[in-house]
Amino acid sequence: MSKIDEIASMVERGKTKLVPGLVEEAIEEGFDPVEILNKGMIDAMGSVGEKFQKNEIFVPEMLVAAKAMKKGVETLKPYLGSDTNVTIGKAAVGTVQGDLHDIGKNLVCLMLESAGFEVNDLGVDVSKEQFAEAASDPDVKIVGVSALLTTTMPAMRDTVALLNTLPNRANFKVMVGGAPITAEFAEEIGADAYTTDAASCASVAKAFVVG
Ligand code: B1M
Numbered sequence: 001m002s003k004i005d006e007i008a009s010m011v012e013r014g015k016t017k018l019v020p021g022l023v024e025e026a027i028e029e030g031f032d033p034v035e036i037l038n039k040g041m042i043d044a045m046g047s048v049g050e051k052f053q054k055n056e057i058f059v060p061e062m063l064v065a066a067k068a069m070k071k072g073v074e075t076l077k078p079y080l081g082s083d084t085n086v087t088i089g090k091a092a093v094g095t096v097q098g099d100l101h102d103i104g105k106n107l108v109c110l111m112l113e114s115a116g117f118e119v120n121d122l123g124v125d126v127s128k129e130q131f132a133e134a135a136s137d138p139d140v141k142i143v144g145v146s147a148l149l150t151t152t153m154p155a156m157r158d159t160v161a162l163l164n165t166l167p168n169r170a171n172f173k174v175m176v177g178g179a180p181i182t183a184e185f186a187e188e189i190g191a192d193a194y195t196t197d198a199a200s201c202a203s204v205a206k207a208f209v210v211g
Pocket of ligand 1: 042045046047048049050052053059060062063065066098099100101102103104105107108143144145146147148149150151175176177178179180195196197198199201
């Protein structure tokens with residue numbers, strides 16, 4: 001079994017204590033940090049989701065897998081590197097009201113930081129009013145809205161609708177993403193951009209700000 005397969009297996013099984021050590025070992029063995037993230041962790045969570053859907057595992061197993069992935073991402077963070085030491089702007093990012101999924105949102109924050117943004121992480125279960133308050137900070141150039149549940153897509157719609165009424169709307173771009181979100185939905189609700197993953201979110205955000 002390759003080191004990356006071992007990490008994926010331990011993330012899936014929620015082995016929180018083992019994952020950081022395996023990530024360090026993989027780095028020492030020369031694996032690319034992005035490959036460790038994508039194949040060792042994000043794919044593992046995909047497989048966790050499939051098993052949950054088939055009733056092979058339940059919420060507690062999903063929760064421990066999520067904890068193991070969080071530990072892995074913490075270990076990986078210093079190796080994912082930063083493009084720049086200069087701050088190119090501020091980004092406010094959160095998961096919409098009613099939604100507690102934060103791994104994708106945390107990756108978005110991490111990648112935005114790596115791209116040079118100062119990030120205001122609003123957390124999970126963020127109301128539209130909290131997003132609006134964060135967006136009223138004159139330094140905020142990007143507002144990132146994440147949703148993982150089809151049932152919380154309406155909260156994303158309401159959040160973007162409120163953001164679009166703000167008097168300083170021209171100062172920031174609204175970016176949306178998360179597993180159930182599509183480019184069509186993003187356009188329909190009036191967001192400026194939809195991206196499929198955290199890395200492309202950071203590069204599109206950077207392009208918005210620095211051109
Ligand atoms: Co939940 N969950 N969950 N869950 N969970 C899903 C999302 C689900 C698809 C599982 C399944 O059925 N296959 C399903 C949703 C079905 C649907 O709506 N169609 C589901 C469900 C049903 C639920 C509950 C309702 C279960 C229950 O209680 N019966 C419940 C809801 C709780 C709530 O939020 N109110 C629930 C709870 C949980 C846990 C708490 C146990 C845990 C979350 C822990 C945590 O986040 N701290 C959990 C987990 C772990 C998952 C799965 C297995 C993994 C999610 C994840 O972290 N993926 C998930 C199945 C799956 O996704 N395949 C599932 C890894 C992460 C890196 O990917 O978040 O998609 P993701 O982020 C990606 C992209 O989406 C994108 O970038 C990331 C990649 O780079 N992205 C953005 C995300 N945000 C972005 C924002 C952007 C741009 C890109 O711009 C701003």
